[in-house]
Amino acid sequence: FEGSDLTAIDSVSGINGTIVGATRVASGVPNFGNALFFKGPGDGLFEYMQVNDPTLFKGRTEYTVSFIAKTPGTNGPNSILSLATSATSANDLLLNMSGASTDTLWISGSAKSGVSLLPFTDDKWHRYTLRRDGTKVDLIVDNVLVGTVSTSSTANSGTSLAIGEEQDCAPGCMDDTQSFKGMFDDLQIWDRSITDDESATLPLPVYGPF
Numbered sequence: 001f002e003g004s005d006l007t008a009i010d011s012v013s014g015i016n017g018t019i020v021g022a023t024r025v026a027s028g029v030p031n032f033g034n035a036l037f038f039k040g041p042g043d044g045l046f047e048y049m050q051v052n053d054p055t056l057f058k059g060r061t062e063y064t065v066s067f068i069a070k071t072p073g074t075n076g077p078n079s080i081l082s083l084a085t086s087a088t089s090a091n092d093l094l095l096n097m098s099g100a101s102t103d104t105l106w107i108s109g110s111a112k113s114g115v116s117l118l119p120f121t122d123d124k125w126h127r128y129t130l131r132r133d134g135t136k137v138d139l140i141v142d143n144v145l146v147g148t149v150s151t152s153s154t155a156n157s158g159t160s161l162a163i164g165e166e167q168d169c170a171p172g173c174m175d176d177t178q179s180f181k182g183m184f185d186d187l188q189i190w191d192r193s194i195t196d197d198e199s200a201t202l203p204l205p206v207y208g209p210f
Contacts, residue, residue, distance in 0.1 A: 008049050021047035022164055029205040032185050038164045040181025046174050048164035057083055057156040064190040066129040068205045071097050071121045071182030079166035080180045083158035090168045092158030097121055107151040115139045115147030125205035133193035143200050
């Protein structure tokens with residue numbers, strides 16, 4: 001997230017994002033540069049990065065999303081990634097950083113039990129990778145598999161991706177109590193399920209305030 005304006009530059013495919021409210025800060029991690037900082041819930045304001053491109057997820061049953069993030073685990077480090085379609089089908093893809101095992105991950109509007117990121121809301125940098133391969137969804141932290149869930153064969157249909165806020169319609173319909181608190185950087189999206197070997201090569205935030 002280099003630069004100083006409100007555009008988040010996609011250096012690979014040119015699908016840029018728009019930064020709303022969130023601020024650029026130094027990540028403190030070598031080779032990562034600036035990160036986005038989200039103040040979290042309680043101020044009545046929304047802070048997020050919005051990407052409106054229907055080609056990213058719509059109609060897909062295979063994809064990978066990876067990023068690094070740092071959350072303090074207090075005062076609601078909530079929804080970090082939200083893909084929405086409409087008011088009636090908002091949680092097309094939802095990742096809650098502090099959610100219980102019944103509310104961490106939603107796919108195609110359905111909550112997936114059995115995975116939790118609570119152990120990683122420790123105010124340290126981690127790499128998070130979500131990988132869907134048909135009906136199988138893996139959640140990987142620091143390049144180590146932490147959980148696998150099953151989903152239906154229904155393809156994702158979301159067209160509006162928000163980082164830092166949960167969307168209850170596309171785009172928008174946000175709730176300040178669900179805001180993410182922390183720092184975010186190095187968003188990478190593939191239109192396929194990357195291999196274990198590829199996942200193992202993703203750069204880790206190995207330096208910082210641990």
